[in-house]
Amino acid sequence: MFSFVARRYDTLRPVEVLIASGRIARITPARIGDGLTGAGSLPVVAPGFVDLQINGYQGREFNDPQLTAEKVRHVALAMDASGCTSFLATCTTDSYEVLANSFAVLARTIEELPEVAARIPGFHCEGPFISSIDGPRGAHPKQHVRVPTVEEFLRLQDAACGRIKLLTISPEFDEAIPVIRAAVKQGVIIAIGHTAATSEQITAAIDAGATMSTHLGNGAHPQIRRHPNYIWDQLADDRLTASLIVDGHHLPANVVKAMIRAKGTSRCVLVSDVTSLGGMPAGRYATGLGDLEVLDNGKLVIAGQRDILAGASLLMDTCVAQVMRFAGVSLTTAIEMASTQPAALIGRHDHRLDVGCPANLVLFDEPTAETTKLVIRRTMSRGEWV
């Protein structure tokens, strides 16, 4: 049993937080004085970040025919420094064999390593049932995109030992609807993404149980009809919560602001969508997607130019700070879009800064108007500093 003093993210009031048996045992107002220079210098405490989309990090990726427990563990522990205490390990469009193997290795690693189980509550299957059209398909390999079938989804879920929590699918196929129904029946969250679907197809998917949009505004055509289109359709439907990549590169500031105002802050969550080149030094890398380059500002692009994005490389500590700057939301709102709200989507309603909740916490310096990345002081996983 031990305690620490910090300021609550939602009130900025100093509190003493008592931790016992991996949980928050007590939160009481802290007395400031006696050696402390003042409350303003205390770090802020918040529930740890929950990222619904992590593909890999520091040279390891989950879409890897040679995926090992050690690679999974490396990515899981590497997230601590960014304040991310849990995430959905994300596999993207690939052959059935690669996907089934990756999900099986991930599931086995969770069984074997408690430190990985604490950080990976489930998986995100992004594809292979997505649009094959250039633009909506994003960087997913065209040769592995395929028509959805209930049978393949169920086989992948079996390989994953039932741990697929989120399925990103395009409803532009008639076959998507039975897959959505079958997945919803298993408690899987359905996200519309990488899609060229019509308004009618999007409505049909929502009626069948889709409740999310995956990285709305990305994985789309460079040019689309002004209206109607699949972005307006998803923005307008209150049954959908949108995930947004607010890393400073994937969406312009005005788009982030307009989308968050259209959906309302309670229907938006932040995702990093970080890939294996995240956390790598600036430079050129040969990858399965061709030669890519990490720029000095962290932007991941096709090698030799500065504008065509090739994936995400920044984490939640960046996204939280950027969403405050871009959309003008409060610290409280930004934190909830990165922690309690995504946690609730995957059924973790006890991921809060409240007595009795698991002690998965992040401590960071209060951001200023210029902050583009939070300064993380400490991260706690199940009651232990990590």
Ligand SMILES: [Zn+2]
């Ligand atoms: Zn994607």
